[in-house]
Structure formats: C-alpha cells, structure tokens
Amino acid sequence: MAEVGIPKVSVVVPAYNCGPHIERLVASLLRQSLPPDDFEVIFIDDGSTDETAERLDRLAAEHPHVTVLHIENSGWPSRPRNLGIEQARGEYVFFSDDDDWFADEALERLYACAKANDADIVVGKMAGYGRPVPRELFRKNRFDATLGNSPLIDSLTCHKLFRRSFLNEHGLRFPEGGKRRLEDHSLVVRAYFLSRRTSVLSDYTCYHHVQRGDARNVTAGPLDPSSYYASVREALDVVDANTEPGPLRDRLHRRWLRNEMLSKLRGKRLLNVPEAWLEQVALETQEIIQGRFASGVAGGLPPLLRAVAYLAERGRVADLRRLAHWEAGIAAHGTIDELRQADHAVTVTVAAELRSADQPVGFRADGDRDVLILPMEEIAPEVLDATAQVRKARLDLVARHRETGVEIFLPNTFQTERITGTTGADTVHLVHRATVTIDFAALNGGRTSGRWFLKARITNVGWTEDVRLPLVFICPADGSRPRIRDERKVWNRVRSAVGRRIKR
Known part of the structure; x- marks a missing residue:
C-alpha cells in the first residue's frame, strides 16, 4: 500500500443500463494482478432502469474493495465521474467506461509507471474495437511526454491514470449540465498543460476500448452540431490560454480540425448523412477555420485533408460530396x-x-x-x-x-x-x-x-x-x-x- 489504508488506485466507472455488457469489465477487474487490498472500484449507477443496480449491489456485497453509489439519472458520464472523484480514496484515479475492460496486469503496471516517474498522468496503451485509438503515441514508451515533444494531443479521452491530489489541486472536473459531447477534452487538455510529468506506457496494452455492437453506449447517438462544436471551441480556448501563436498552437489546433471537423466531411462517413446535418457541420467548420485558425493549421495537413479543408472553408458542400464518393473507394x-x-x-x-x-x-x-x-x-x-x-x-x-x-x-x-x-x-x-x-x-x-x-x-x-x-x-x-x-x-x-x- 502507498499509505496504510489508502488504496493505490481508485477505478471510477459510470454505469447505466449496462445489461450483460458490464460482465467483461467486472471479470477483468477481478483478475487484476494488483491485490484487491491495493485498489478500489467505485461504480456510480446513473439511475439505471434495468437490472444494473442489483447486479452491482451483489458485486459489492461479495467484494469489499467494490462500492456502488446510486444517483438519479444525469444522462451523461460527467456527473458520475465527478462524484467518483469525491468518493475516491486512492492515490491515483482511473476513469473507465462500463463496457470496456482491462488487461490483467493493467493497474499494477500503470501504478508502477506512475511511481517510477513521479507522474501526475499515465496514459496506458489502448486497443480499440470499433473505436479509434491513438497509433503513433503508442509506438514507444514516453516517460516524460509533453504536448510539445510527443503526439500526446492524439489521446483526449479520460481513460487514463490521474494522481488524485493533482485533480483536486487544480479543480479538474468534468463539465456538467446536460449531454456535453467531448466532455473529457477540456479536462484532459487542461491536465496536460498543468501536469508536472506525463508518462505514456506503450509496451503493455492496458485498456480495451469498445463500441458496442448494439450502438447503445450512452454517447453513441447522433451528435448535435451546435453543442458539439461549442465543446470544440471550449477545448480550443484552453489551448489558446496556454500557448502563444505559432507552430505549437497550430499543431494542437490541427488535432481538432482533423478529428472533429474534417473527419466528418470526408469518405464513407459522409455518404449517407442528411443534407441538413452536412450543411450545418460544414458551416460550423467553415466558421472555426475562418475565425479561429491561423493559415499554418490547415497548411500543416497532408494534401487530401488540405483539400477537404479548402472546400469546407469555401462552403463547397457539393464538392465535398463528390470527393467523399471518390475517397470511399x-x-x-x-x-x-x-x-x-x-x-x-x-x-x-x-x-x-x-x-x-x-x-x-x-x-x-x-x-x-x-x-x-x-x-x-x-x-x-x-x-x-x-x-x-x-x-x-x-x-x-x-x-x-x-x-x-x-x-x-x-x-x-x-x-x-x-x-x-x-x-x-x-x-x-x-x-x-x-x-x-x-x-x-x-x-x-x-x-x-x-x-x-x-x-x-x-x-x-x-x-x-x-x-x-x-x-x-x-x-x-x-x-x-x-x-x-x-x-x-x-x-x-x-x-x-x-x-x-x-x-x-
């Protein structure tokens, strides 16, 4: 134990109408090589209406290191995660989704990496199933990664190990109030700028990230462009507050241009979307490119993406469709x-x-x-x-x-x-x-x-x-x-x- 009675890691899991999808996560937590006395699992039942609450209560009754907090439905993972931070006793906190799972040695290796490097954040290698995960970031171990010396910006989900005192010291919490897509981006970007040391553990796949086949993850529904791009602007605000105009800011901005804007205006993803939705996404993208980005942001993209940005900036929606049909092949x-x-x-x-x-x-x-x-x-x-x-x-x-x-x-x-x-x-x-x-x-x-x-x-x-x-x-x-x-x-x-x- 890090200190007597203090767990090394607290795993915080928002849970809502999980059904059988939670079983793989539960099994992986019970298999952890880190002894049960060294970590705790906090499930926050977000007002489930199926058998999830009863399943979690039975689990907690059988395993002393598992606790369950029942709350009224908030409709999004942010409030459950924030309540999990308040309940957590561990030296470090890991945020997990209820339908993902851990490799058997994940918590032990993540904690060892954190202690060896005195890290505020440890990013463990992820495997994706129907969900994209970073590739270049996990090419090698990076024990002193920054936004300047590594592709750390490629990993903006909250599925990481955070020092709990670091979260509390800086008041790092998830934004609440309705369904806030990309709710973890602003928190994670702020955390990267504030972190005294961030480590990337790439020689062991720690976390398995899943898109459920029934598409019933809480965040799996269609996005509303207006609120979605409001969240993008909030994350860009964090970058702008912590960088000067120049190559670093351009490179960080480029991540949102590439992933949250251009990716939705190209290839197979574009072929079957409603015309009104496409026009709204194209308009939001056009406004952000024109109003927020320096020329070096799109200029630093490879040519195919530069072409998509070029068309979007000029509002050429019909040509975006033409290009998408070609790229789909x-x-x-x-x-x-x-x-x-x-x-x-x-x-x-x-x-x-x-x-x-x-x-x-x-x-x-x-x-x-x-x-x-x-x-x-x-x-x-x-x-x-x-x-x-x-x-x-x-x-x-x-x-x-x-x-x-x-x-x-x-x-x-x-x-x-x-x-x-x-x-x-x-x-x-x-x-x-x-x-x-x-x-x-x-x-x-x-x-x-x-x-x-x-x-x-x-x-x-x-x-x-x-x-x-x-x-x-x-x-x-x-x-x-x-x-x-x-x-x-x-x-x-x-x-x-x-x-x-x-x-x-």
Missing part, C-alpha cells in the same frame, strides 16, 4: 512476396499500395512537385502539393493478437518505388515494400500464445490504411515453434474446388 492492397521460417523466427517481405476503385492513387509531376490527383480540377495545385508527404510515405507492419486485440509495431526495413502511371509519363503511383523478421520467442515480451496475424499499414498524403495479410501464426501455449497458416493456399484450394464443380 480508397483501400490498402498488400501481397506477400516472400516467406521464410527458421525455428521461432519468421521473415516476411510485403508489397503494398493505396488504390481507389482498384486504380492506384496517383500523382502528377508539376515541375519539382508531386501533385495528388483528385477527381476535380477546381483546387489550387499548391493545396494538393504532396511532395513532402510522398517522401515521408511509410509502410508499417503490425502484428495483431486475434484473441486480445493487442497490436505491436514490428521494426522493418522498407523502400518506396515510383511506378510510371498508365495515363502518361507525367503520372506516377507508389508501391511500398517492407521486410520484417518476427521472433515469436520474444514478441510481446514472450506473451505469444494464441493466433497472430499481420497487417500492412500505409501512411501517405492523408490516409492511414490497413490491409490484413493472408498469414496466421498459431503459437502454442508451451512456447514451441509457431505454425503458419498460409491463407493464400487455402483460397487457392477453394478456388480450384469451385472451378472443378463448375466444370462438372
């Missing part, structure tokens, strides 16, 4: 060029490229510039200048554990080849090739039992696209040599069998 395509196995190590060479409707994403030569080719001509060439991004294009290979969702970046060597396009000598497309050797005796700290598959992840000109590769590595629990299932051969056998049946 974008996907990564990958092939296995070579596969070799030696004992526990497997070496794989992969080729991958971006395509739209089976046509490679292309670039047109314009002097010394590579200009992204889009299905419209009415965008200034400098907006579509992709030269810097083409040079920085990257192919990552990622191992994903099928049973747990754990993802691990694999060190690789890669190169990018420029292929002359079919429409003329002045057009090219890019093919990326990477080679990786995976030592399954050491991968994930030796925790390899189960099935692993590979993904190729292309990052270029505004897209980060994954393609699953047709290999499955089956690792026995006894640590013996992994077995490889080459799904290319399986599909070849299926195609041959289908062909024989058709001939008969």
